[in-house]
Amino acid sequence: MGERRALAAGAAGVLCLTVLTWMLVSHAWPVWTGETIYLRARPVDPRDLFRGDYVVLGYDIDRLVLADPAFPAREVVPEDEAVDGPGPPPLPPQPPPPVVRPIGDWWRPAEEESGDMQYLRWRRLRDQRLYLQLERQPSDDPAVPFLLRPVSVADAPQPGFVNLQGRCRTFGPDGGGRQGALHLHLDFGIDALFVPERTGLPIEEAIRAGKPVYAVVAVAASGKARVTDLLVDGKAFLASR
């Protein structure tokens, strides 16, 4: 009995260590085998830039508009921002979401579908794995060798591009209605960067000052990405510590 339980305890330990090893390897795989890219980062929420000791990052490419003539953009009237008294200086204005071409019919509603069914179909795209195709373009910033421009989005990797795998967060017409341009919010799993306690201030200051901040991201051929560092003011933030 004791011997059998001892074996079982050993097996349980091996199982736990196997899961942890798999977790490490699956993280390391894009870093070992993938290519390094640089993505322009922006804070998600100016009032909540730091949660604990990790930086929440957003990217210029995680909110997209699908180019399709059946869903033209509506004129958007910007809302007045409420002012809650003195606070940190405002963040630089965000660029409009890039327009990308959808590849395939994964998003297209059937012609006979009612508005409700369209809505449900789009709602069910939540969590679906999608791939954003990025095209290299010259960088005007000496800190990074090249930049990437989003060109299309598909439900499978496409040859000839850097494919970034993400999960659909939300999909649907802007403004929450049933008409207008189709907005896609993707989550690439690279929106958290843990930094040592009380060291995130330079990042916040750089972002507020309008300096470019880039996430250093390793992308595997499968599209899986891992953020490895931040370039703040041309310097690798974690590597330089």
Added chain:
Amino acid sequence: MGSSRRSILPSRRRWLEEEISLWEKEGEVTSAQAAAILGLYESEGDLAGKRGRRMFLALVSLALVMFAVGLLLLIGYNWDEIPRAAKVATLFVGVAAAFAGSVVEYRRGRQLAGELWAFGGVLIYGNAIWLLAQAFHIEAHYPDGVLWWGIGALAAAHLLVSRAIGAQAIVLVLVWVPMESAAFAAPNYLFLPIAAALILLARRTASDALAGLTAAALGLWLLLTTGSAWDAWPLAPALLLLLGCAYQAASLLGKAGSTTARIWDGMGLLGVLGSLIALTFEDVHRSGHPGSTDPEWTAIFAVSGLLLAWTWGLFLREGAAETIRRWPVLLAATIAFGSIVSARLYQPGWASTYEVVLALLFSALTVTVGLWLLRAGVRLDEAPRFFAGVVYLLVFVLVRWIDLIGDLLSSSALFLIAGVVLAAAAHFWRRRHAVAPEVRHG
């Protein structure tokens, strides 16, 4: 564990001792027979030892939890001084050392210590998942962190047939289910094999608490899956009602009067009573014609059909007497299934008639179930069932009153009347127990 004598609750042991002493005095049994009967069950010493072991296990488990949280915070502080490789090594060595300690203790024949080391090992393993995610900036599908921790705990609990590690697993599953369903809309079918493994673990460890919590987790999963993944929030109460009926039927599988049977019976009753009240509202049926498409409807029909078949099948297997005794449960299951079918067939032209008919039907069913509880309480002489019936009928009246009328003055009168009804019920029960048992049962 330790004693081959039958296990017994301390309160029952005390009752048995008092009764046997009386039987002995009355000459019903000899002292040898009395000693033999008492000898069948765990002794006072056995019970004290068991209590002590449980207390020790609880305290050391708590200490291990504290230790694990301390470790989490220490490494989570993310000191610059701790290089990433050292953090990883600490975590791997921590897990390996804890399980190695468990192996050594089991080899020495010290079961409890072995189990505690393994419990600590699973805790460190869970912490390691989060800390590795932090060390490597992994921000993927975050409920997976809890899922993998739970799977590790479940596997370890099965391997070691451990209640303590099983408790860790069910807590994690109860955290994971809402986390997964709230943040992500995809159906979480992975829960089903996990629930099956939990029920199997509850059987292997003879843990009624684990079985009850798994039943609760299943209800939570069904509620969230119906609403979030199948886009059918309005059908959630009907599906929960079916689940409650299925639990009532499952209680028949346990030995009558056993704790297992009572837990499934209680959980089932809770599900039936709660969901019935929700179904008495017209609004539930009004907002309720889900726009779900075929795959969702197939899932909804499959689940509800299985629950209905399970309920009917088990009652019929128990025989006509049981079927007749619990007919409101069968009726509730059948009507709930019917309401799901009608939601599928719904046409906009049916409009308010549909909502009113269903609300009235479920209101009638609610009253029926309340009266059935009252009657069963009186017939079986079970105070909890009787008072559950009284309170349930009152809750129904109050809820309907507030929903339909709800002005302050009449509501205050209603609450006063409710107080009177409760006092009258208590008085009735007291008077009833003042009557000789043979008259009461006669």
